[in-house]
Amino acid sequence: MTRRPLLPLLLSFVLAGGAFARQEPQVPPNTPPPQPPAGAANGPQPGPAVKTPGPGERTTETTPAKPPARTGGHGDFLAIGPLADPAAAARGQKIFVATCAFCHGSDARGGNGGPNLVNSVLVLHDKGTGAEVGPVILHGRPAKGMPAFSLTDAQIRDVAAFLLSRSQAAANRMDYKILNIITGDPKAGEAYFSAHCSSCHSGSNDLAHIATKFEPVDLQSRFLYPKESRYPGVPGPPPDPRTEKAVIVKLPSGQSVSGKLDHIDDFSVSLTEPSGEHHSWLFEETPGIKVEVHDPLEAHATLLKQYTNADMHNVLAYLETLK
Ligand code: HEC
C-alpha cells in the first residue's frame, strides 16, 4: 500500500462542514520538518503555531519598531553590547512563548527538558543577530531533543532580540524588572479571568491556593500550557485524564464510534472506547470517514494565541493572589 499524505482530503472535511478539527500541529522531534525555500518569507510552519495577528486582532506589538539603542544605556555596562531593540524583543517574546517556552521556560531560563538560554554562551555570542541562534532553530538538534522549526528570518531575529534582552536583563540588575515576571496588575488580571476563564475555573474553588502549589514561573506555564506534561513524541509521564481528548469517528456506513483519542495524523485515527476496546482507521481505506476531536483544553490553546503580554502578566499577578 502506498502511504501518501491525505491532507488535501482532510482539508476538504474542514471546508465541507468543519467536522474535522485537527489536533494541534505536532513536531516529531526526530523528523526535521521541510524547510521553506530560501527567501520564502512566510513558508510553512510545522512547529507549534506562531500566530501573526490578523487585522483587528488584539496585540500589543503593532507600534512601529523603535530603532535599537545603540549607545549608552545599561547595555554597555558589563560590556554586553548594545541593548536589544525592545519592539523586536517583544515580538520575539511572543514567538518564544508560543514555540520554545515549553522546553526552555517562558523566561528562557530552562524548563521542561530545554537548557537555560539566558546564560548560554551561544546566545551571548549571537548578540541578538540570529546568526548563531538561527541555525539551531532551523536545524534543531534532533538527537539531543530539540526539534527543528521553520521560522522566517524576521522571526528568528525577533527571537534572538528577545534572548538578548533576557541575558542583558540577567547581566544587568538595573533591568531586573524585565526578569521579574510578576509585574502585572492583579485587578486587571481578575477582570480578564472573569471574562475568559471563569466559565471553567474559579479562584475560590478549583484554583483556590494555586499560588501555594507552584512557583510563579511554573504557575505561568501551568496556565499557558496546562495539558502538556511532555512535548509530543518525547517520553514522559502519562497525561492528566482531565486533559484527554475525546473523539467521535463517523463511518461511511452511518455508524459512529467514540472514545478517548489515542492518535491522529494525516493517515489514520485511533481511539479507545470506554469499554477499553481499541480501534483505528486508515483514512485512505475509509473514504467518507468523518472525525470530530474535542479537546478539553482547546480554550487554553485559543487563549495562548490571544494573550497580550499585559494579559499574561496580569493574569499571573491575579493567580499569585490565590494563596
Ligand atoms: C522539545 C523541546 C525544545 C523546544 C520546543 C525547543 N528547544 Fe531549544 N533546545 C532543546 C534542547 C534539549 C537543547 C539542548 C541541545 C543540546 O544539548 O545540544 C536545546 C538547545 C537550544 C539552543 C542552543 C543552546 C546552547 O547553548 O547550545 C538554542 C539557542 C535553542 N535551543 C533555542 C530554541 C528556540 C529559539 C526554540 C523555539 C523556536 C527552541 N529552542 C525550542 C529543546 C527544545
Ligand code: HEC
Ligand atoms: C473551556 C474551559 C477552560 C477555560 C475557558 C480555561 N481553562 Fe484552564 N483549564 C481547563 C482544563 C480542562 C484544565 C486541565 C484540568 C485542570 O487542571 O483543571 C485547565 C487547567 C488550568 C490550570 C492548571 C491547573 C492545575 O492545577 O495545574 C490553570 C492554572 C488554568 N487552567 C488557568 C486558566 C486561566 C488563567 C484561564 C483564562 C485565562 C483558563 N484557565 C481558561 C479548562 C479551561
